[in-house]
Amino acid sequence: MFNVKKKTIFMLGLFLIIIFLFLTPVMMLLDLFEENGTKVSIDESYVSNNYPYANDYISVLNKNIRDGNGYVTLSRVVYFLSENKNLTYDEIYTDNLNLDKKQEKPISEVCSMEKYKNYKVCNSLAIKDSNQTDFYTEKPFGKPLNFTSMNVSSFFMQNRSIGVSKVHKAWDFSAPAKTPVYSVCDGVIETVTFPYDKNVKNMLDKNGGNRIKLKCTYNNQVYYVYYMHLYPNSYMVSKGQAVSKGDVLAGVGTTGMSTGNHLHFQVNLNGKEIDGMKLVDFR
Numbered sequence: 001m002f003n004v005k006k007k008t009i010f011m012l013g014l015f016l017i018i019i020f021l022f023l024t025p026v027m028m029l030l031d032l033f034e035e036n037g038t039k040v041s042i043d044e045s046y047v048s049n050n051y052p053y054a055n056d057y058i059s060v061l062n063k064n065i066r067d068g069n070g071y072v073t074l075s076r077v078v079y080f081l082s083e084n085k086n087l088t089y090d091e092i093y094t095d096n097l098n099l100d101k102k103q104e105k106p107i108s109e110v111c112s113m114e115k116y117k118n119y120k121v122c123n124s125l126a127i128k129d130s131n132q133t134d135f136y137t138e139k140p141f142g143k144p145l146n147f148t149s150m151n152v153s154s155f156f157m158q159n160r161s162i163g164v165s166k167v168h169k170a171w172d173f174s175a176p177a178k179t180p181v182y183s184v185c186d187g188v189i190e191t192v193t194f195p196y197d198k199n200v201k202n203m204l205d206k207n208g209g210n211r212i213k214l215k216c217t218y219n220n221q222v223y224y225v226y227y228m229h230l231y232p233n234s235y236m237v238s239k240g241q242a243v244s245k246g247d248v249l250a251g252v253g254t255t256g257m258s259t260g261n262h263l264h265f266q267v268n269l270n271g272k273e274i275d276g277m278k279l280v281d282f283r
């Protein structure tokens with residue numbers, strides 16, 4: 001009896017030691033996972049419900065686009081803002097810009113900066129889960145107009161009203177009447193439609209007033225670029241004409257549904273509007 005009890009205690013002790021030896025590294029691994037792999041979900045509605053802070057973003061956009069520094073997406077700005085509301089738009093924009101390439105830095109590059117190193121949005125899983133671009137991209141397009149003398153009046157996916165979603169799936173650049181608009185690629189003019197012979201608005205016109213549609217082919221993909229609200233009779237091209245990047249197509253106007261002279265710059269890929277400014281080379 002005594003021996004059996006001793007043996008049981010010995011076996012129990014051995015069992016506990018084995019459990020301890022096995023469990024410790026497992027728990028350490030779990031612990032490590034908790035520390036480095038905490039999933040951070042970014043509230044995407046903060047990007048889409050951009051009405052309250054659209055003006056803050058526009059002012060920093062204007063400065064950097066006019067100066068030719070490059071374009072940083074709202075999604076990127078919000079990504080860092082979601083972690084620290086005390087960061088300024090200016091600060092985030094500048095930190096996310098590569099001034100040599102004149103484009104948004106890969107997210108990992110920004111996160112490697114000392115100040116962001118301990119941010120939750122900068123842990124590897126958060127980056128992996130995010131929709132942030134983590135590489136430099138080719139910029140096939142030229143500028144649609146001279147950026148130094150324009151104002152961004154609406155950015156891509158800007159929500160222009162509270163409540164009812166009235167998202168603008170293009171860019172609006174306000175500029176003086178007749179400001180030249182340029183072909184962003186070596187492409188072909190698809191259509192030239194100029195129904196207005198006076199530079200006047202028409203709030204019932206949902207087609208964009210005087211307009212030109214340009215076809216750009218890049219990497220076997222077809223992009224359609226729409227220039228809208230153009231000045232009457234300002235077109236310099238005709239349907240079917242081949243154009244080069246930088247060629248003047250027409251002048252800025254305020255024809256159609258418009259509240260002032262501006263260029264509506266819209267890019268479609270596979271039937272969907274995409275962010276055209278992501279394709280523009282600022283160098």
Ligand SMILES: [Zn+2]
Binds near residue numbers: 170171172263264
């Ligand atoms: Zn527009």
